Amino acid sequence: MIRWSNYLAFPLMVLLAVLQLTLVRYLKIGEVTPQLLFLVVVAWGLLREVGEGCVWAFCAGISSDLFSPTPLGSTAFSFILIVLLIFFVRQLFPAKFFALPILFAALGTLVYLVLDYLILRLFQYDLSWSVVVSTTPLILWHAIFILPIYAIMRWVERRINPRAVQI
Amino acid sequence: MNPNDTPQRIRWGLIVTLIIVAVLFMIADSTGNLSGLLSLVRDPVAVLMQWSADRTNSFANLFAGPRDLQEARQYIQELESQVATLQRQNEELRAIQGEYQTLQEMFEHANETPELNRILTQVIGYNTNSYFQSIIIDKGAADGVVVGMPVESARGLVGQVFRTSEHAAQVLLVTDNSSSIPARLGESRATGLLRGGGLGGSMTLNWVELEVVINIGDVVVSSGLAGRFPADLVIGRVIDVQRSQANLYQQALVQPVVDFDSLEEVFVITGVRPIDTGVFDTPDS
Numbered sequence: 001m002i003r004w005s006n007y008l009a010f011p012l013m014v015l016l017a018v019l020q021l022t023l024v025r026y027l028k029i030g031e032v033t034p035q036l037l038f039l040v041v042v043a044w045g046l047l048r049e050v051g052e053g054c055v056w057a058f059c060a061g062i063s064s065d066l067f068s069p070t071p072l073g074s075t076a077f078s079f080i081l082i083v084l085l086i087f088f089v090r091q092l093f094p095a096k097f098f099a100l101p102i103l104f105a106a107l108g109t110l111v112y113l114v115l116d117y118l119i120l121r122l123f124q125y126d127l128s129w130s131v132v133v134s135t136t137p138l139i140l141w142h143a144i145f146i147l148p149i150y151a152i153m154r155w156v157e158r159r160i161n162p163r164a165v166q167i
Numbered sequence: 168m169n170p171n172d173t174p175q176r177i178r179w180g181l182i183v184t185l186i187i188v189a190v191l192f193m194i195a196d197s198t199g200n201l202s203g204l205l206s207l208v209r210d211p212v213a214v215l216m217q218w219s220a221d222r223t224n225s226f227a228n229l230f231a232g233p234r235d236l237q238e239a240r241q242y243i244q245e246l247e248s249q250v251a252t253l254q255r256q257n258e259e260l261r262a263i264q265g266e267y268q269t270l271q272e273m274f275e276h277a278n279e280t281p282e283l284n285r286i287l288t289q290v291i292g293y294n295t296n297s298y299f300q301s302i303i304i305d306k307g308a309a310d311g312v313v314v315g316m317p318v319e320s321a322r323g324l325v326g327q328v329f330r331t332s333e334h335a336a337q338v339l340l341v342t343d344n345s346s347s348i349p350a351r352l353g354e355s356r357a358t359g360l361l362r363g364g365g366l367g368g369s370m371t372l373n374w375v376e377l378e379v380v381i382n383i384g385d386v387v388v389s390s391g392l393a394g395r396f397p398a399d400l401v402i403g404r405v406i407d408v409q410r411s412q413a414n415l416y417q418q419a420l421v422q423p424v425v426d427f428d429s430l431e432e433v434f435v436i437t438g439v440r441p442i443d444t445g446v447f448d449t450p451d452s
Contacts, residue, residue, distance in 0.1 A: 014212055021292030021303065022219040028428070031367045032297055051178035058185045062192070066209055067303060068296040069329055069337060072201055073192030075296070080186055116298065123197050126345035127298055127365075134367035135297045 005048075005160050006055045013056070013063040016040060021067055032138045034145045037064050038079070042108050042146060043153035045083040046090070046101060053083040070116070071123050078115040082108045105146035109139045206332035210307070213291065213335035217305055220291045283397055285319075285434040286310060291335070297366065300343040302326075302430060307334045315395065317436045323401035323424040324348075324389060325433050336435075340427055341402060342370060349393050350402060352419075353386030355379050361387065361402060361421060370403060370421040381408045381419050397439055 020036045027034055037060040045053035061076025068075070086104050093100060117132045195201045288310075292303035306312050308331045318325040318338045326340040339346060344365030350372055351358045357379040359372040372387055385405040391398025403421040410417035 015215075017295060018212065018216050018219050018292075020295050021216060022222075025293045033293075035295070035297070037295070049178075051181055054182045054185055058189065061189065064295045065196075066205065066212065067292060067337070068294060069299045069301055069339060070296050071193045072196040072205065073189040077186065077189040077193065080182065080189065084182070113297070116296070119193070120298065123193065128344055130368065131298055131344050131365040134365070138297060 006052060009056045009059040010063070013037060013040075013059040014066075016060070017063040017067055020064075029141055030137055032135055032141065034138070034141045035064075036149075037061075038082075038109070038112060039105065039142060039146050039149040040153060041079050041083065042086065042105050042142075043101065043150045044157075045086040046104060046150070047153055047157045050083060050087040053086070054080050057083045070120065070125075074116065074119045074123070077119065078112050081115060082112055085111060101146045101150040102143045106139050106143040109142045110136075113138065202330075206308075209332035210334045213303070213305065213307075213332065216291045216303065216335075217289070220289075283436050284438040285436055286312065287432060288312075288336075288435055289432055290430045298344070300340040300346075300363065300365065300427070301329065302338050302340065302427075302433075304336050304338060304433060304435070305334070306435060307331045307336050309333045311437055312336045312435050317389075317396045317400065317439060318433050319400055319436060320425050320430060320433045322426075323403070324396065325425055325427070325430065327395070328435065338433070341425075342423060342427065344368070348396060348402065349390045350387050351390040352379070352381060352405070353388050353401075354382070355385070357381075358390050358392065359418075369406070370423060372405070372419040372421050374416050375419065377410060377412070377415065377417055379417070381405055381410075381417065383408070385419075387419075387421050394439070397436060 016036050020033075024036050025033055041053070041057045041060045044056045048056075057079035058076045061074075061079040062072065064070075064075045065072045085108065089107070090100060090104070093103075113132055113135055117127060117129070120127050192201070196205075286306055288304040288306040290302050291305045294301040302325075304312075304318070312328055312331055314328050314331055316328045318328060324341055326338045326343070326346065328336050329339040330337040341348060341361070341363055342365070343363045346361075346363035348361045349358065350361040352372075352375070357375050359375040361370055361372050364370050375381065383405055387402045387405060389396040389398060389400040389402060401424055403423040405419045406422045407420040408417065409420070
């Protein structure tokens with residue numbers, strides 16, 4: 001039941017978190033930086049079944065929280081809920097709908113920002129709503145950056161799980 | 168979904184387990200029960216980050232070269248026009264001798280405070296969460312860095328150590344929304360509370376009494392009250408003043424002197440002695 005790609009998730013996500021901390025910060029647009037781990041989670045959630053998406057979301061969230069002032073597990077919790085959101089909402093759309101990655105990157109970012117805010121407030125973090133509002137450009141950036149990330153993850157997914165061909 | 172389908176049940180069981188583990192982690196971390204375990208994970212990754220930061224800085228400089236040349240030409244033109252303005256401002260600066268003296272005293276104070284030991288550290292990472300303004304440095308508990316220590320750069324105050332592991336530490340920047348520092352104005356010596364503005368916001372110096380005259384350009388320094396930060400560390404300059412006779416206090420918008428996007432090396436001040444308020448305790452307590 002547990003696929004071998006799940007074992008790859010944690011080291012890969014730690015590596016991506018290091019890239020986020022050191023390299024992706026140079027992609028800062030305005031005041032916000034695209035969240036590489038979030039984009040990978042959305043792409044994987046769209047490409048794979050929900051259980052595997054949640055394992056990757058958990059590992060990505062934990063890796064992100066390791067280097068953030070947020071409580072460990074808060075981002076993992078948000079990411080898992082986003083994968084579940086993708087699982088349930090995507091059934092409303094045709095399977096081959098081309099704009100699904102863009103739609104879910106934008107919708108997922110909005111949900112992530114609100115969830116993260118609520119969790120941090122729950123844990124008594126001093127965070128004002130204006131900070132959430134100022135991060136909303138992230139919705140647009142994620143809707144753009146999901147395209148190359150989705151393409152890369154689809155390439156990876158096809159290497160992991162090649163399509164059966166009937167000869 | 169058929170509830171009798173075993174693979175489906177395993178899958179949803181796994182998802183529920185992951186959610187529960189995430190919630191347990193949150194509770195354990197917020198109560199401080201995970202710090203030892205987290206250090207074990209963070210330290211090896213900090214070494215990887217150090218390596219990656221070195222490579223990415225070189226990489227970024229490589230690409231910044233040609234762009235810098237074009238920017239430099241434009242910058243020279245801007246500088247030439249600024250020279251004329253600065254000459255006029257230079258005359259004005261002579262008039263504000265009081266502020267100059269305050270700054271001079273501040274620098275002398277920095278040289279005369281040998282009890283403030285400083286550890287030189289390298290910035291190896293920035294925040295992964297959009298809501299926070301933080302950096303990661305390459306020195307941790309093993310180097311004598313503890314939570315709460317102030318962090319400064321050559322230009323001024325950067326922030327405060329928020330978390331530590333053996334060989335790395337997270338620093339919450341003064342611009343973070345949750346940051347609040349007792350501060351004073353360099354010239355008038357009036358005190359207030361400096362709050363970080365968070366993402367896209369400005370730092371504000373609050374609770375300054377109305378009769379105090381705040382000038383644009385006034386230097387804002389740490390006051391040393393409450394003992395969390397040493398006194399007279401430069402934080403920023405006043406860029407706007409908001410006052411109304413309807414209010415009891417006025418506030419000033421403050422621009423930090425530190426460029427947080429280009430931080431590479433910072434000092435952790437290790438010699439701060441928190442003020443002992445025990446003498447104020449009541450006999451019953």
